[in-house]
Amino acid sequence: MDTVDESLKQHGLRLTPARRQIVEILMNHAYALSQHEIEQKLTLEADRVTVYRTLLTLIEVGLVTKILDERGQRFLLCRGEKKAENAHFKCTDCGHIEAIENSIVLPVALPQGYVLQNHNVLITGTCAVCNENKP
């Protein structure tokens, strides 16, 4: 049983072709994918609602997390313990989105009486690759 199946089993999910392939796709990408991008990378035929619900399920069990983009949401595998605690960087040139490791985003000083639940940080700019190609 491979890593994908183990992950699904560990989270109490049934092994279905759609789940297997979606998790595998997310495993093979270091940056966050939109639902549409995931659909395009699927070799099997899956309805977009299936992809939608599969992602909901994966988030619910903690396998996947999402971040907010200008146009909708983007999904990526939870690595390690942290969910979306990292800031994410989106290159305005190539469009790739990646988690920024070691990014110190929080704690932010919230006003008195406020309680923190979650946060979403998207930083835009240009990545190293794109900056090299056009100096």
Next chain:
Amino acid sequence: MDTVDESLKQHGLRLTPARRQIVEILMNHAYALSQHEIEQKLTLEADRVTVYRTLLTLIEVGLVTKILDERGQRFLLCRGEKKAENAHFKCTDCGHIEAIENSIVLPVALPQGYVLQNHNVLITGTCAVCNENKP
């Protein structure tokens, strides 16, 4: 000529009823409004496309900035020099969104070769008012 008209003039925009009222609405709110919320607060009749384009224009000239929400974008007046450099807080109870003054969010240490352009920080949690009402 009131503050609204001055702002519009200063940014080289024509004075139209829609622009006047939309800017006024944003001036009277400390938190970010969705396009739909703005529409609802208008007393004059304006097509949603007009609101859409008006907001685009206001952002383009620097009068307004937007932040990303789970469901679309939210708009607020630019105060002072800073655009959306502040973090924004959204209460999951009452839904209000406000800029967090004095929030130290950046600089985030970006990897070598990366260039920063902008950032968007949305923090979710519960606000002081909501926490008082339900302790």
Next chain:
DNA sequence: ATTTTTCGTGCAACAATGTTGCAAATTTAA
């Protein structure tokens, strides 16, 4: 291995938001 139960999927349908083209109306400049 077969049945039963539980869960996942496809399809249809709808909601919300974003986006564009174009003609009519409005604002500003001449």
Next chain:
DNA sequence: TTAAATTTGCAACATTGTTGCACGAAAAAT
């Protein structure tokens, strides 16, 4: 007051999110 430039309303379409329900597939029970 007229002409030029800009803004608006309307129609139309795209994208994404969301739900109900009947059917199919996976896991559990027998």
